[in-house]
Amino acid sequence: MDKIIEILERMHPEVDFNTCNTLIDDKIIDSFDIVTLISELSEEFDVTIPVEEIVPENFNSARAIHALIERLLEDE
Amino acid sequence: MLFTSYEFIMFAAILFVLYYLVPKKFQWMLLLLASYVFYSFAGIRYIAYILATTLSTWLASRMIGKLKDTQAEYLERNKETLSREEKKAYKERTKKRQRLWLVLCMVFNFGILAVLKYSGFVLQNVKSVFNVLSVKNNIPILRFALPLGISFYTFQTMGYIIDVYRDKYPYEKNVFKLALFISFFPQLIQGPISRFDDLKKTLFDEHSFDLKAISFGFQRILWGFFKKLVIADRLLPAVNTIVRNPEEYQGVFVLVGMFFYAIQLYADFTGGIDIAIGVAEIFGVRLTENFERPYFSKSITEYWRRWHITLGTWFREYMFFPISVSKSMLNLSKKCRKLFGDAIGKRIPVYIATIVVWFTTGIWHGAAWNFVVWGLLNCLVILVSQECIPLYQRFHNRFNVQHTFWYRLFQVARTFWLMSFLRTLDCYRDVPTTFRMYASVFTKWNYGKLFGGELLKLGLTVSDYIVLVLAVLLVLYVSLKSRSASFREQLAAKPFAVRYLSYFVLIVSILVFGAYGVGYDASQFIYSQF
Numbered sequence: 144m145d146k147i148i149e150i151l152e153r154m155h156p157e158v159d160f161n162t163c164n165t166l167i168d169d170k171i172i173d174s175f176d177i178v179t180l181i182s183e184l185s186e187e188f189d190v191t192i193p194v195e196e197i198v199p200e201n202f203n204s205a206r207a208i209h210a211l212i213e214r215l216l217e218d219e
Numbered sequence: 220m221l222f223t224s225y226e227f228i229m230f231a232a233i234l235f236v237l238y239y240l241v242p243k244k245f246q247w248m249l250l251l252l253a254s255y256v257f258y259s260f261a262g263i264r265y266i267a268y269i270l271a272t273t274l275s276t277w278l279a280s281r282m283i284g285k286l287k288d289t290q291a292e293y294l295e296r297n298k299e300t301l302s303r304e305e306k307k308a309y310k311e312r313t314k315k316r317q318r319l320w321l322v323l324c325m326v327f328n329f330g331i332l333a334v335l336k337y338s339g340f341v342l343q344n345v346k347s348v349f350n351v352l353s354v355k356n357n358i359p360i361l362r363f364a365l366p367l368g369i370s371f372y373t374f375q376t377m378g379y380i381i382d383v384y385r386d387k388y389p390y391e392k393n394v395f396k397l398a399l400f401i402s403f404f405p406q407l408i409q410g411p412i413s414r415f416d417d418l419k420k421t422l423f424d425e426h427s428f429d430l431k432a433i434s435f436g437f438q439r440i441l442w443g444f445f446k447k448l449v450i451a452d453r454l455l456p457a458v459n460t461i462v463r464n465p466e467e468y469q470g471v472f473v474l475v476g477m478f479f480y481a482i483q484l485y486a487d488f489t490g491g492i493d494i495a496i497g498v499a500e501i502f503g504v505r506l507t508e509n510f511e512r513p514y515f516s517k518s519i520t521e522y523w524r525r526w527h528i529t530l531g532t533w534f535r536e537y538m539f540f541p542i543s544v545s546k547s548m549l550n551l552s553k554k555c556r557k558l559f560g561d562a563i564g565k566r567i568p569v570y571i572a573t574i575v576v577w578f579t580t581g582i583w584h585g586a587a588w589n590f591v592v593w594g595l596l597n598c599l600v601i602l603v604s605q606e607c608i609p610l611y612q613r614f615h616n617r618f619n620v621q622h623t624f625w626y627r628l629f630q631v632a633r634t635f636w637l638m639s640f641l642r643t644l645d646c647y648r649d650v651p652t653t654f655r656m657y658a659s660v661f662t663k664w665n666y667g668k669l670f671g672g673e674l675l676k677l678g679l680t681v682s683d684y685i686v687l688v689l690a691v692l693l694v695l696y697v698s699l700k701s702r703s704a705s706f707r708e709q710l711a712a713k714p715f716a717v718r719y720l721s722y723f724v725l726i727v728s729i730l731v732f733g734a735y736g737v738g739y740d741a742s743q744f745i746y747s748q749f
Contacts, residue, residue, distance in 0.1 A: 170524075173520070174535055174539060174540070175569050175605060177540075178540075178543040178544060178568050178569050178572070179565055179569070181544045181549075182544070182549055182552055182565060182568060183565075185549055186553070191546065192544065194385070194540050194541045194544055194545075195385035195386065195387070197536075197540050197544070
């Protein structure tokens with residue numbers, strides 16, 4: 144979780160990722176950010192994030208991203 | 220059959236009466252029949268194309284769905300005996316077969332679109348290259364007549380099959396329901412490009428006569444007619460005069476043309492979408508909104524989130540993300556990071572995907588260099604803006620102006636004019652002429668002519684200008700009021716007299732101020748030609 148927040152903070156230092164749960168809904172992170180994020184997450188956790196997982200529910204908060212990574216790692 | 224034609228009004232009126240007379244379980248079937256009748260007005264031979272798309276997609280989605288069902292059954296039956304690796308291998312095998320059906324379906328349908336829409340353009344360019352190189356050739360110049368709405372229904376249908384493949388929702392077993400999703404007449408000509416799971420919520424339901432929903436639908440149709448007939452069609456002669464006589468109308472007139480075209484296109488496209496959404500609404504069907512007051516955007520990326528939303532969403536979900544987060548792209552990014560450093564490496568996927576998306580967005584709008592250049596210029600502006608973000612942030616930190624009214628107004632005006640410049644590529648006959656006109660804005664100082672009566676030589680009279688100013692102010696007022704809540708809900712809360720007076724004034728305005736004229740022939744919606 145800390146790693147994920149660290150990656151997100153590098154992209155948007157002004158956002159409190161511990162509390163924010165509307166990253167997509169409030170357009171805090173855009174499509175460009177998502178691509179950068181997926182690239183960094185794939186490298187950091189050695190996980191493949193399939194395109195069908197790019198839905199707001201999976202990227203609206205650091206917690207949701209963490210849950211996504213855990214689920215994908217479990218499936219692999 | 221144009222939305223603003225008398226035939227369409229008669230068609231919709233008859234369908235409306237029948238729709239609420241037939242037993243409710245037959246309503247969606249009636250819509251299907253009506254959609255095909257509507258389609259046949261454009262030429263009965265084109266029905267073969269939409270049928271081919273429907274049947275091929277139904278077959279492919281059925282095969283993908285069956286493979287998923289078989290997989291689920293097999294894994295459930297053998298869940299105790301299969302190892303994790305065996306399950307994974309089985310899933311991968313099934314996925315491969317699903318992918319084969321998806322690819323076949325996409326190649327077939329995008330192939331039809333490509334041949335009909337782009338083969339002429341490609342061959343013409345090949346011929347030009349050969350001619351330049353003085354190579355003798357007999358390359359024919361092909362021109363196919365485009366089936367109505369092919370770009371829209373192909374994209375919508377391919378979105379459906381990709382979603383089924385991605386397991387977003389189950390495939391539609393009933394071929395007739397799928398046929399209605401693809402051919403539903405209000406959205407056929409110029410969108411919005413709907414998603415199956417959104418549209419099915421209301422498209423196949425049984426609908427009672429709901430007076431509020433129906434009156435809302437009629438309001439929306441009236442509003443669309445007002446924008447199209449009073450504003451867009453009235454501005455058409457002025458825009459045409461300027462862009463068809465580039466030698467005569469340069470300098471300030473290019474700016475006037477851009478400004479008029481910005482208003483015309485907005486009124487035309489949003490008006491058409493208002494009619495589409497309103498017509499669907501009177502049958503109880505909800506279509507996705509396609510605009511969110513785009514001319515109030517403060518940046519070009521924001522503009523593209525608010526203009527033609529459903530097309531932007533399509534490109535993002537089915538092209539931008541699949542390219543940018545694909546394994547090969549992430550590997551390329553990794554390699555580039557090692558070779559050129561982090562800053563360049565991490566930009567690679569975004570840059571490549573953005574260029575591909577905007578090139579495709581350009582040619583989606585039309586098989587011509589104007590549209591290709593338009594798409595790539597949009598891409599360039601978006602990428603440059605992206606790179607400038609740190610600069611903007613430094614500026615905003617230094618001068619705390621970003622929340623002031625005047626700075627926002629500046630941002631809105633900057634975006635409006637930037638988009639208007641780019642959009643002009645739609646209008647002039649070719650790219651070099653457009654660039655000459657861009658240059659003339661800065662080199663030809665004829666601003667004094669604006670006040671010398673030249674504006675009255677563009678095909679618009681003083682009364683036309685008065686009607687236009689009042690109509691645009693009304694659209695602006697409604698847009699501003701819609702920021703907080705739905706304008707129709709606000710109007711519905713007003714006293715009876717105010718409401719009905721508004722409807723009356725709107726209807727009279729359309730009848731009196733609509734640009735009909737002698738021998739009126741309703742002009743095409745601009746986006747119906749894409």
